[in-house]
Amino acid sequence: MKITIFGTGYVGLVTGACLAEVGHNVLCVDVDQGKVERLKQGIIPIYEPGLEPIVRENHASGRLAFTTDAAEGVAFGDIQFIAVGTPPDEDGSADLQYVRAVARSIGAHMTTSKVVVNKSTVPVGTGDQVRAEVQGQLDQRGLSLTFDVVSNPEFLKEGAAVNDFMKPDRIIVGTTDPHSERLMRELYAPFNRNHDRMLVMDLRSAELTKYAANAMLATKISFMNELANLAERLGADIEQVRIGIGSDPRIGYHFIYPGCGYGGSCFPKDVQALHRTAREVGYEATLLDAVEAVNNRQKSRLIDLIQRHYGGAAALAGKTFALWGLAFKPNTDDMRAAPSRVVMEALWAAGARVQAFDPEAMEETQRIYGQRDDLMLCGTRDAALKGADALIVCTEWKSFRAPDFALMAESLREKTIFDGRNVYDPQRLAEQGWRYYGIGRGLSVDRP
Numbered sequence: 001m002k003i004t005i006f007g008t009g010y011v012g013l014v015t016g017a018c019l020a021e022v023g024h025n026v027l028c029v030d031v032d033q034g035k036v037e038r039l040k041q042g043i044i045p046i047y048e049p050g051l052e053p054i055v056r057e058n059h060a061s062g063r064l065a066f067t068t069d070a071a072e073g074v075a076f077g078d079i080q081f082i083a084v085g086t087p088p089d090e091d092g093s094a095d096l097q098y099v100r101a102v103a104r105s106i107g108a109h110m111t112t113s114k115v116v117v118n119k120s121t122v123p124v125g126t127g128d129q130v131r132a133e134v135q136g137q138l139d140q141r142g143l144s145l146t147f148d149v150v151s152n153p154e155f156l157k158e159g160a161a162v163n164d165f166m167k168p169d170r171i172i173v174g175t176t177d178p179h180s181e182r183l184m185r186e187l188y189a190p191f192n193r194n195h196d197r198m199l200v201m202d203l204r205s206a207e208l209t210k211y212a213a214n215a216m217l218a219t220k221i222s223f224m225n226e227l228a229n230l231a232e233r234l235g236a237d238i239e240q241v242r243i244g245i246g247s248d249p250r251i252g253y254h255f256i257y258p259g260c261g262y263g264g265s266c267f268p269k270d271v272q273a274l275h276r277t278a279r280e281v282g283y284e285a286t287l288l289d290a291v292e293a294v295n296n297r298q299k300s301r302l303i304d305l306i307q308r309h310y311g312g313a314a315a316l317a318g319k320t321f322a323l324w325g326l327a328f329k330p331n332t333d334d335m336r337a338a339p340s341r342v343v344m345e346a347l348w349a350a351g352a353r354v355q356a357f358d359p360e361a362m363e364e365t366q367r368i369y370g371q372r373d374d375l376m377l378c379g380t381r382d383a384a385l386k387g388a389d390a391l392i393v394c395t396e397w398k399s400f401r402a403p404d405f406a407l408m409a410e411s412l413r414e415k416t417i418f419d420g421r422n423v424y425d426p427q428r429l430a431e432q433g434w435r436y437y438g439i440g441r442g443l444s445v446d447r448p
């Protein structure tokens, strides 16, 4: 099939590459000329495991092409995917300007029937707006062409995007039109061989399913972080509690890791946007409000622990901290809403210096913060420790899991670790003379 995808970000590029990989012909359109030029040369703008080879191979085979020309894009695909950003507006609602702009482009250029598939995460009712934008352009051109608007939200995770797309848990398709459903079944047939993963529903339900999934996942995390803070005060260890509750199949072990808060481009913005949508229809979503508030507080948890250890914010001036993990999670270079940023910025505000290392997000950190006297980007994990007062872990990259603690003790000025992801064993470290602070590990810290 011939597919056009508007937007070559995490979702658009992964979708394009994976659809081409199974044999479809894909044209990706982006307004960012530099990005399109780099993609044509096989340069991938993001770090995403497994993405580069499939982009290169399918581009070379001619099944995956890139352009900035919207008219060319609209002419190409029977299916027109919208996969552009929906960032938060000032009031927390989703900013739909990019989605609307693509819908207008489609209406402005189409000359034959199309199925417009929205993959961006959008508030309930956006499908109607997309339909109105396309129709508005057709009306202006005096054309009467048939088209359908389908919702097909994406559930991939950064860092595992290719695998998630190739082996989806479910494929949500929001349409009541039989022709669109047939087309979507044909499109996704290669991903649907083992058993039927396609769930067809009305468009509004599909739009809400996406927010419901992200809000539920964010709720699990905030719940665990709330419990972690409680465990700390009660002298319990949240890691034991996590395992204890995870063994109940109704709860499960997945996605209940406490930490220094959830980040990334989606949970923070989607929880906010759903909260905003609720308000618009006269419903106060108390739970969503709490999920967000707990997360915002959690991102400062490491700073609270650090201040407590040193006896207040003023005592941080002149100190140097080694910081491992800048990306908002492992296996990505994405730093959008990363907890590390809250930690670094608070340390700088208190007059401390940071020696940071991340396996993939160093360039992104440089791009965001530029050159600063109080930030040293170090080439290796171990180099970041040299002469620092203590270590802070913000992201649980695999290579941080089993460091040589004896060697670390020689590099650091004090044997102190602030572990925002509970990677290490407090008992073992205590035996080796370390001062260890984790999240919700009441046994390892002085109780207030």
Ligand SMILES: NC(=O)C1=CN([C@@H]2O[C@H](COP(=O)(O)OP(=O)(O)OC[C@H]3O[C@@H](n4cnc5c(N)ncnc54)[C@H](O)[C@@H]3O)[C@@H](O)[C@H]2O)C=CC1
Pocket: 006, 007, 008, 009, 010, 011, 012, 029, 030, 031, 032, 035, 083, 084, 085, 086, 098, 101, 102, 119, 120, 121, 122, 154, 155, 156, 157, 158, 265, 266
């Ligand atoms: N990042 C993720 O892991 C996931 C994101 N989503 C959702 O998917 C949507 C896209 O997210 P990302 O891929 O992360 O965004 P992104 O910000 O990485 O990429 C968006 C791309 O769209 C391009 N663009 C903007 N206007 C355009 C236009 N008129 N025509 C063509 N291209 C245009 C931008 O230049 C950019 O390259 C969002 O709604 C997001 O919430 C959904 C699931 C996972």
Ligand SMILES: O=C(O)[C@H]1O[C@H](OP(=O)(O)OP(=O)(O)OC[C@H]2O[C@@H](n3ccc(=O)[nH]c3=O)[C@H](O)[C@@H]2O)[C@H](O)[C@@H](O)[C@@H]1O
Pocket: 121, 154, 155, 156, 157, 158, 159, 214, 217, 221, 254, 255, 256, 257, 258, 259, 260, 261, 262, 263, 264, 265, 266, 267, 328, 329
């Ligand atoms: O809509 C989206 O964009 C995507 O958002 C999330 O994916 P992503 O943000 O890439 O990453 P996650 O693995 O979900 O992690 C999000 C944040 O939660 C944190 N987290 C995750 C799991 C956990 O148990 N505890 C925890 O603190 C991570 O450290 C990270 O900061 C969802 O998992 C995807 O299904 C969804 O498609």
